Structures are given as structure tokens and as C-alpha cells.
Amino acid sequence: MLHLEGFEGPLDLLLELARGQKVDLARISILSLVNQYLTMIEGARRVRLELAADWLVMAAWLTWLKSRLLLPAGSAAQEEGEQAAEVLAARLRDLQAIRAAAAWLSSRPVLGQDVFARGAPEDLTETDRSRLAFDLPGLMRAYLQALRRSAGTRQYRPAAVTIWTIKDALARLADLVGSLPDWTSLERFLPESAGTPLQRRAAMASTLVAGLEMARGGKLRLRQEAAFGPILLHRAEAAPAGEEEHNDRS
């Protein structure tokens, strides 16, 4: 029985579960991983109701993944699942490589732990070092120290998550929508830099809200052919004739 406390996050747990399969990371069974993870989360929730959001987000995503992977082979949805499984496997391999790199680094004779440089460098170079004190890490340290001094009385604030805001999305939509000749999927307006799954979903939400906002202002049209289908955007004044069935109601 594994406890979640020992893990740095969902990916850490998944990697440990994958390593437990005792096969090459290229051939791990994602489906079995998913089942193990979901079982553990279920178990953990029974004990402690409050579980950090990222564990639950991963559980939700894995549930989705599982539903796809269980579909008959050959269907588009099943292929989508296979692709997502490969992305997950690749992320696990990346993390594994980093684990190995960290272990490799730790196994080196580390300065200050296994090997020691001269404890008392001489005056000749002592002055040298004092002038080279103008180094960037030192500067950052000093900056952080200054921040801490002034932050002594400040209230605790949870770490800010960098989220693609509605304002960001509005600016980007306004920039891009004019240049696109045809109905274009909402996803095309997301920022290029792929963030975490959470950030991608946040960007999607912000872009949709921004799109609705612009549609309300008459700058844009939105349509969606089917439930959960792609949401399409178009500049309002030049929409192709006869396409009036946009679904947005503001």
C-alpha cells in the first residue's frame, strides 16, 4: 500500500507505479497505471477528504483517458486515447530521465561534500572574489532578501498560478480574428506556449469567455455544430453568407 505523502505530485506517483511494473518504460501499461492511480485516489479520499487539486485533476483526466482506452480499437475516440496515453508515457520517460540525471549528479564527487576546495583562499584572490561579487545569483539572493525584509508583515498569499486571463485572451482574439478568412476553431486562439493541462484548460475557458464577450459586442460570431464539438469563431462583419445559426446567446 502506497501513501500519497511520499510523493511530490501525481506524476511522481504515476512514475513510481510505472516502475513497479518492472518493464521498460516504453512498454508500460497505461491502462493498468490508470487503474492503480484511480484506486489509490479513491482510497486516499476515503481517509482524507481534502486532497490537493492536482491529484484530482489528474484523476479526472485519467478517468477520461481510461474511457477512451476501453473503446473498441480503431475508433477515432480510441485513437485519441492512445495518443494521450503516449503523451503520458513520454512525460513519465522525461521525468525518469531527470530522476536518473539527478541521481547521476548526486553520485559525482560533490564539491563541499565529497571533495573540498581550498578552505582559506589567499588574499591575492580574496580581493578578486570580492570584485566578482557582482554575479547574478548574488544579486538575486540580495533581491530576495530585500523582498523578505519588506514582506515580514505581509499576509500569506498562495503562490500565484500563471493563467491565461480573459484580458490576455481578448487581446489575442482581437489581434488574430481579423486575419483569419474562415471559421476557425477556438483552440487556434490559445497561446502557443503549452502550459500544464490545467493552464491549457484555463486558457480555453478564458478564450471562450473572451469570444462570448466579443460576440456580444458584435465583433465576432461563434458556433458549435454539436454538443462537445469544436467551437468555431468568425469575424462578425464578413461571415460567409447564409451562416446565421450561431449558437451564442448573451
Place this chain on the structure above:
Amino acid sequence: MTDPDPDPAAPPAEEQAAGAPAAISPEALEDALRLAEAMVFAAAAPVAARALANLLPVGVDPDAVVAALRERYAGRGVELAEVAGGLQFRTAPDLAPRLRRVVAVARRLPRAAMETVAIIAYHQPVTRAEIEEIRGASLSQQTLDSLLEQGLIMPKGRKEAPGRPTLWATTPAFLAQFGLKDLRDLPRREDLLVEPPSAQPVPEVG
């Protein structure tokens, strides 16, 4: 930094002017060796090859001096190491257990910090969000502080992306700390994945 004037201690100008590195006297080589030894010994940080070459008398091959110096210290309690693009004397690794009892030992980096610095080393320049994505866990202020504190990482510009996040890179101190000549000394990613690493830090399993 060429210095055509022979200083009092150096051999006569005619000898040097010939410019044949092979033709230096044993005395001149010994003098260069002492000088190199003193310079590297005195320094707090690795001494760049260029700085050493500048110091040595004209006509002396720095590589030969370094080789002779390395040989002289081979097997001794203190050895000549090539790290972070320079030379540094370091205690022999086999003495570590006994030295740790008497020399102030730096704190080992916690696992999160080791992994973070490994990610930065392999993916630099890299943003905090990218580091977090690879680790699948958020980067704590504590981890960032400890890496900055030890001077292992530094900011290196900003990424042209929303919010212009800071990019992070490793420092020469990172190379020095782990005894690397340069970043190419790091094992290739493929090699890391092939053999199961022995010293794998595995989370507690209960």
C-alpha cells in the same frame, strides 16, 4: 597581455625570443610549474586556462605545465581537477569520509532541488512553468532559494511568451560543484534511460 619585457626572474630575452616552446630550460619549466601551482592553489574559484596562460612566462606551453602539475599531484591528498572550464585543486575523493569529520560540509541538496537543477541543466534556458511541467509538481520557493543560495542557477533573460517569464540556466558554480568541465560532460538523455540508475531516490513506500 603579451609582455615583451623580461621581468627579473624570467630567463634572458634571447632565449624567449626564439619562440620555440620545446626549448625551455628545466629551470624555466620548474618556475612555470611553481607559478601555476601557486595561482591555482591560492584561488577560491577554478582558474581559467586563459588566465593561467597569461600568467606564465612567454614561451612556456601552458598545457605542458598543467600536465606536469597534474602528474605531480596524482595520488596525493590534494589533486588537480579540471572543472567549470578551469583548474582547481581539490581533496582526493577517497579521503571524504575522514575529512567530513573535521571540515565544514555543505548541506546536501534535497531531492526536489536536485531534480530541479537537473531539469535546468538539461533543458536550459527553461521557465519555471516548464520545470513544473516536467516534474509534475510545483517548484517551491524553498527549492528556488536553495539553488540560488548555492549559486547553482541564474536568471538568463526572459521568454517571449505571455507574461515574459524568467528563463533559468545553470551557473559555472553548478559545473564546479559537480566536477564537470562543461555541460557536455552530462550524460546524454538516452544513456540515462538505458541502464537502471543504481542510486535511484525512491519515495518512501509504506
Place this chain on the structure above:
Amino acid sequence: MTDPDPDPAAPPAEEQAAGAPAAISPEALEDALRLAEAMVFAAAAPVAARALANLLPVGVDPDAVVAALRERYAGRGVELAEVAGGLQFRTAPDLAPRLRRVVAVARRLPRAAMETVAIIAYHQPVTRAEIEEIRGASLSQQTLDSLLEQGLIMPKGRKEAPGRPTLWATTPAFLAQFGLKDLRDLPRREDLLVEPPSAQPVPEVG
């Protein structure tokens, strides 16, 4: 080093108690030598004889080890010196001037910092805005901080002008750093500006 007894192991306790430290093998002596060398090298402060004796294996005569170590370094670029409080490696005194020369050359302030401190030296007391006006470039907080950090400049009151901006001046350390007895030792501006200043490239910092 007379070493009559080639006993590989450490002598029995009775022998030690009898105070016969001469009976150690060459290997044991070499091991002790390496350890002493590493310890004196790595220690942040001179190593007291007692601390060294504690570190060395039982039965090894610390005095003999120190003597052997001193002999090994005799005439080299680094010497084992007895200073207040114990043993320490020191670069050979005859090499110091040659080392110092190189070190002094290798160090340079970044260009912006060098220009700023020069302006302050000539125009003090001077405000930040005036420095920026003279340089024709904005003065970064970073540059100002680095000069403050190195103790080259200091605030010296405020200017009686709107906003009462801080006035900056150089410190005594500035004079010492640049080898000046007095600010009047600076060359006169007229002497420096006999012809329009050409864009003198400042050498890159190594």
C-alpha cells in the same frame, strides 16, 4: 624519515602508550600525509596541531607527518607555513608579486559601473539624474547597487531641489581600490579632454 619497522598495521596499544611513534609503516605514513595535506588544504582556518593529531590514525606521530609534509612542499609554489593557531598552506612569498599582477589585470568593473563611478568621482556630490544626463544613458538600480555593495560609492546628503534627490560621492575605499591618495590625484578633466573623446572601447571582462 627513518622507518625501521615495516609493520603494515598500526602498532598495538601498548607500544603507543610506551610512546614509540616511530614504528609505523611507509604506507601508513603516506596515508597520514595525504590526510594531513587534505585537511590543511580544506580547512578554513589554520589547523592546530592537536586537531591534526586527532584526525591522524592512532600511532602516527603528528610531528613526523608535519615535517614530511613541509619537506614535500619545500621550494614549491605553495609552502606549509606555521602561522598563529597552526598550519596553513601559503603561496611562496617570492611568487606573490607575480600572482598579484595577474589578478589585478583580470579584474574589471563592468563598463556601466566603471563609467558611473568615474562620473561620481569627478562630479561629486552628484544626483542620479545628473549621472544619467552625463552618461546619456539611464543608470540601472543594479549598477548603483553593485557600486554600493563594493563600497565604492556612498550617499552624501540630499540636493536642495524638487524631490530632494540623493547626492552620491565616492568612498575612501574607492581611492584605495584605484591607488589614489586623494581625489586631487585624479587627472584634471581638461587634461583628459584635450581632444574630443573618442569612443574608447572598454576591454571585455574576462
